[in-house]
Amino acid sequence: MKTIHESQRAMRAKRQAAIDRGVVAVLDIGSSKFACLILRFDGGAMPTGDDGIGSLAGQSGFRVIGAATTRARGVRFGEIHASPETERAIRTVVQAAQKMAGVRVDHVIVTLAGARPRSYGLTGEIDLDGTAVTEADVGRVLSACDLPDIGADREVLHAQPVNFAVDHRTGLLDPRGQIGHRLTTDMHLVTIDATAIKTLCHCVQRCDLELAGIASSAYVSGIAALTEDEQELGAACVDMGGGATGVSIFLKKHMIYVDSVRMGGDHVTGDIASGFRTSRALAERIKAVNGGVVATGQDDRDFIAIDEADEPGAERRTISRTELIGVMRPRVEEILEEVRASLDAAGFEHLPSQRIVLTGGASQIPGIESLAERILGPYVRLGRPLRVQGLPQAATGPAFSSIVGLCLFAAYPQDEWWDFELPTERYPARSLRRALKWFRENW
Amino acid sequence: MRPLMIRSSGTRRDPAPSRIRYRLTRLWLTPLFRAALLKGVPILALGLGVWWYLGDPARLDDLRARIAEVRRAIEERPEFMVHTMEIRGASAEVDEDLREILPVDFPVSSFDLDVVAMRKIVEELDAVAAAEVRIRSGGVLEIRVTERVPAVVWRRFDGLDLLDREGHRVASIAHRGDRADLPLIAGEGADEAVPEALAILAAARPVAPRIRGLRRIGARRWDIILDRGQIIRLPETGAVDATERVMALDQAAELLDRDISVVDLRDPSRMVLRLNPGAVAAFRSLRGLAMNEDT
Numbered sequence: 089m090k091t092i093h094e095s096q097r098a099m100r101a102k103r104q105a106a107i108d109r110g111v112v113a114v115l116d117i118g119s120s121k122f123a124c125l126i127l128r129f130d131g132g133a134m135p136t137g138d139d140g141i142g143s144l145a146g147q148s149g150f151r152v153i154g155a156a157t158t159r160a161r162g163v164r165f166g167e168i169h170a171s172p173e174t175e176r177a178i179r180t181v182v183q184a185a186q187k188m189a190g191v192r193v194d195h196v197i198v199t200l201a202g203a204r205p206r207s208y209g210l211t212g213e214i215d216l217d218g219t220a221v222t223e224a225d226v227g228r229v230l231s232a233c234d235l236p237d238i239g240a241d242r243e244v245l246h247a248q249p250v251n252f253a254v255d256h257r258t259g260l261l262d263p264r265g266q267i268g269h270r271l272t273t274d275m276h277l278v279t280i281d282a283t284a285i286k287t288l289c290h291c292v293q294r295c296d297l298e299l300a301g302i303a304s305s306a307y308v309s310g311i312a313a314l315t316e317d318e319q320e321l322g323a324a325c326v327d328m329g330g331g332a333t334g335v336s337i338f339l340k341k342h343m344i345y346v347d348s349v350r351m352g353g354d355h356v357t358g359d360i361a362s363g364f365r366t367s368r369a370l371a372e373r374i375k376a377v378n379g380g381v382v383a384t385g386q387d388d389r390d391f392i393a394i395d396e397a398d399e400p401g402a403e404r405r406t407i408s409r410t411e412l413i414g415v416m417r418p419r420v421e422e423i424l425e426e427v428r429a430s431l432d433a434a435g436f437e438h439l440p441s442q443r444i445v446l447t448g449g450a451s452q453i454p455g456i457e458s459l460a461e462r463i464l465g466p467y468v469r470l471g472r473p474l475r476v477q478g479l480p481q482a483a484t485g486p487a488f489s490s491i492v493g494l495c496l497f498a499a500y501p502q503d504e505w506w507d508f509e510l511p512t513e514r515y516p517a518r519s520l521r522r523a524l525k526w527f528r529e530n531w
Numbered sequence: 532m533r534p535l536m537i538r539s540s541g542t543r544r545d546p547a548p549s550r551i552r553y554r555l556t557r558l559w560l561t562p563l564f565r566a567a568l569l570k571g572v573p574i575l576a577l578g579l580g581v582w583w584y585l586g587d588p589a590r591l592d593d594l595r596a597r598i599a600e601v602r603r604a605i606e607e608r609p610e611f612m613v614h615t616m617e618i619r620g621a622s623a624e625v626d627e628d629l630r631e632i633l634p635v636d637f638p639v640s641s642f643d644l645d646v647v648a649m650r651k652i653v654e655e656l657d658a659v660a661a662a663e664v665r666i667r668s669g670g671v672l673e674i675r676v677t678e679r680v681p682a683v684v685w686r687r688f689d690g691l692d693l694l695d696r697e698g699h700r701v702a703s704i705a706h707r708g709d710r711a712d713l714p715l716i717a718g719e720g721a722d723e724a725v726p727e728a729l730a731i732l733a734a735a736r737p738v739a740p741r742i743r744g745l746r747r748i749g750a751r752r753w754d755i756i757l758d759r760g761q762i763i764r765l766p767e768t769g770a771v772d773a774t775e776r777v778m779a780l781d782q783a784a785e786l787l788d789r790d791i792s793v794v795d796l797r798d799p800s801r802m803v804l805r806l807n808p809g810a811v812a813a814f815r816s817l818r819g820l821a822m823n824e825d826t
Contacts, residue, residue, distance in 0.1 A: 176547035177547065179547060179548050179550070179553045180546065180547045180548060182553075183548050183553055183556050183557075186556065186557070186560055187556070190560070191560060192557050192560035192561050192562075295553070296553075296554065296557060
């Protein structure tokens with residue numbers, strides 16, 4: 089447990105160093121595209137209030153000065169599959185973004201879509217002797233959470249305190265200064281495959297970059313695509329990416345659940361390619377241009393030409409749009425069913441608000457909204473990421489939810505477990521105080 | 532499965548930079564490196580080039596000679612040449628002197644004329660109080676001179692000097708008669724007290740025809756020398772006041788017309804008169820007479 093603490097703290101220190109220097113890169117390693125934004129922190133408008141949120145919902149402290157995307161290589165299901173390929177893709181995208189920004193970046197914050205995230209809810213409890221809660225007490229109660237068996241080769245990605253209770257008052261965002269006898273906390277722990285992180289570190293280091301943070305893609309998409317009210321009242325964000333679909337549930341502005349479905353838009357493309365015997369590139373284009381999930385009578389008369397212009401000897405074929413929809417719909421349904429299962433497992437139906445936000449590149453399929461309403465629930469909307477300063481127009485679509493969310497995450501990360509002091513580090517001070525007390529009483 | 536055929540177009544080959552290229556790009560984006568390369572290297576190259584070029588003494592001399600040649604060509608343009616010297620406000624003697632001491636061979640380029648140094652030379656002349664030296668348009672070197680006006684003649688062991696009001700030497704003369712209009716002073720350090728001497732002379736105007744001159748005693752006080760060997764010894768301080776007292780006495784009691792050799796005013800509280808020997812005898816006889824009358 090100590091090692092996680094230390095490695096995560098090291099990443100936090102690097103993030104702070106990067107922000108002090110003023111430039112940090114955020115990198116979304118997706119299954120269909122890599123996106124990289126370079127952020128410049130100009131120091132102003134950092135959070136000043138007690139709620140930790142500055143003006144403009146915390147987006148005003150930075151500016152996007154470089155942006156680049158490239159076709160993904162070597163990534164499957166949101167996990168790095170071919171390390172050298174991925175490394176080259178990272179180089180491409182980072183170099184392009186650097187070129188646009190005109191500055192060199194050394195620190196990069198990365199988001200991963202896959203690697204089997206698993207979330208755990210932990211509870212910790214300590215006794216207070218009727219004194220006000222201090223930051224050290226928060227650290228103590230977080231350490232008092234009994235860690236579940238997360239399994240071998242798993243690593244903690246996020247460990248966020250989502251709720252504090254002092255005696256019988258629950259729902260406290262900040263327990264400091266509260267006076268009581270018992271401090272309880274609920275912590276949300278997200279673990280992912282350790283090998284995925286190690287591979288990622290290796291790739292990033294091979295690019296001469298320093299890893300200043302890792303975030304779950306589902307989580308950061310939720311930050312970007314959900315409105316503040318949705319985050320407060322409870323909502324699920326479904327980030328439909330290329331190779332994996334991330335599911336995250338927010339309540340009271342905290343992520344309380346995260347999961348990933350190992351299917352995405354690339355599988356739809358694969359179905360089209362196999363169903364109509366075309367190349368993947370053509371299938372991808374057909375999907376993007378003519379795709380859909382709800383067939384109407386008009387679609388029977390709507391024919392799509394499949395001409396592989398550069399394939400010698402290929403005959404010119406046409407398919408009707410209904411056929412295309414007939415291939416796409418089952419796969420999209422399957423993905424949404426999986427999401428449904430994941431939400432059910434999380435107990436989403438018990439939340440006060442049943443809002444579901446679809447985002448990510450695959451959420452752009454026409455008609456997916458009505459299909460999702462049928463499968464997931466009545467309150468579905470399509471989400472686009474927040475507008476951050478300096479973001480190019482090309483990067484404002486739903487496919488960029490996670491990278492935009494990562495910007496916000498980079499600028500204003502939520503307090504995590506490792507942001508608080510470990511209680512063991514407090515012991516010397518306490519024993520010293522005890523010794524002083526003994527002296528005062530006996531002399 | 533991947534398409535087996537290599538497509539010339541379709542999916543564009545992704546231009547992933549090689550590791551070296553990526554590193555070079557990053558290096559290029561490093562501000563310090565960039566500044567060093569963009570500014571440091573050219574400056575260094577230029578510096579090395581110049582150093583190498585000037586390293587050869589023959590080339591350096593050649594360069595110097597060429598620069599000097601160009602310089603000369605510009606300086607010797609007729610626009611910059613000075614042909615004549617014009618001296619204003621100087622008497623004929625001073626004019627002659629100036630032309631003698633100023634080492635200028637006309638025509639000369641105005642760049643070669645050092646007017647400041649020339650002004651210094653001109654002002655070093657005793658007869659010159661102040662001078663302006665300038666090069667006027669039309670190639671004329673103009674020297675405006677303010678001469679010193681001689682106020683007294685100073686007799687020294689080795690000759691006669693003319694001094695101006697401040698005691699600065701103006702010129703030498705051979706005979707006192709050359710400047711009989713000016714008063715005569717004499718003695719060690721007399722030139723340092725010329726203003727006082729002039730004030731004394733102004734105060735002694737009533738007896739001006741009789742004044743032969745002033746004599747500085749011990750470089751601290753003045754004697755007025757009158758004809759018939761009469762001497763008025765003035766105190767160190769308040770010499771003018773003392774002179775005025777003597778003049779008043781002279782007016783009231785015709786002091787200086789009497790047979791007195793010395794009027795001593797050095798002690799301000801009492802004036803001492805010294806009579807001539809004949810007068811002493813006459814005085815004594817008069818007193819004796821009086822005493823006899825008394826007895």
